Amino acid sequence: MYKLGERIKELRLERGLSIQALSKMVDIGVASICRWENGKADIRGEQLCKLADFFGVTTDYILGRED
Secondary structure, X not given: OHHHHHHHHHHHHHXXXXXXXXXXXXXXXXXXXXXXXXXXXXXXXXXXXXXXXXXXXXXXXXXXOOO
């Protein structure tokens, strides 16, 4: 889960987005994104796919299974 949070934060910051801006763009709650970035919660498949599509990366990349 640690790699997941790092990847989401890295992708978000590379695009100059705040958590609030990302939340609005992908229609996922701010609290969920915060919990993922801080390693406090797991991500559901649907939300993982939304983020992967938005950032143009694979789900495996976000999960830390590939570089």
